[in-house]
Amino acid sequence: MDREPPSRIGSKPSDLGDFSATRFLSNPLMGGVESDWSPMHEAAINGRLLSLRRLISQGWGVNIITADCVSPLHEACLGGHPACASILLKHGAEVDGVTTDWHTPLFNACVSGSQECVNLLLQYGASPHPACDLASPIHEAAKRGHMGCIESIAAHGGNIDYHISHLGTPLYLACENKQIACVKKLLESGVNVNRGRDLESPLHAVARASNEEMATLLLDFGADMQAKNAEGKRPFELVSPDDPLFQLFMQREEPPSLMQLCRLQIRKCFGIQQHHKINELLLPDELKNFLLHS
Incomplete structure (x- = not known):
């Protein structure tokens, strides 16, 4: 991952070393001090495990932060480097540290799509829910299609709905x-198919797309074709008549079959994240596959 480090506080062009003349106004060996882009950040974002080990052994603090409150753990997770994240956590890195943009290491792991980093953070007690709604890990993973990250968060108590x-x-x-693929997995996991953003349903979003x-x-x-958004429009009213999607909507205008209604009701009874229990029912495989949309 190519990344341009921020301008460095107190740098001296003559003091060149392994980390491009990084200097600090405060003691860089103190954990939790505010610094600029440090050798620790540099090693973490680039996955340089040996460098990270050496710096820690030299006394660098794992919780050293930039002016934006970015820690080396944030950078290791953003770079998708679980080995670096692991060594930082073992040496006491703050698992739920928050940047000025409300990003946590877990949020950054969901940006990179590193399920290993997500699992590691959760094992060390990271909160599956956002510190602030401005940066929700599970939403970031869904936006980017990182279903593995969503599954790990859900397994640790995160709400996929x-x-x-x-x-x-x-x-x-x-x-x-x-x-x-993410849409399919979320639906199979039992999320509410009709809950979107305010009055805009997921089907409205798909119609726009x-x-x-x-x-x-x-x-x-079981998406509701008759649901109206804030403008009073149903999903099919957002599609031009010559669009193939419009034809699909017209074909689905008929009331669902009794078989489909039964399937939806049975799935609803199982609730969210409980659909694996369908496989445990004493039913023919054909019927279980029907309930699971397999």
């Missing part, structure tokens, strides 16, 4: 960003 007013649900963000495959998925999982 978590609604944030300005973002909506993870499903809505996945639809809005055309993350089809004109994505037939995602629309079919949502409709198969």
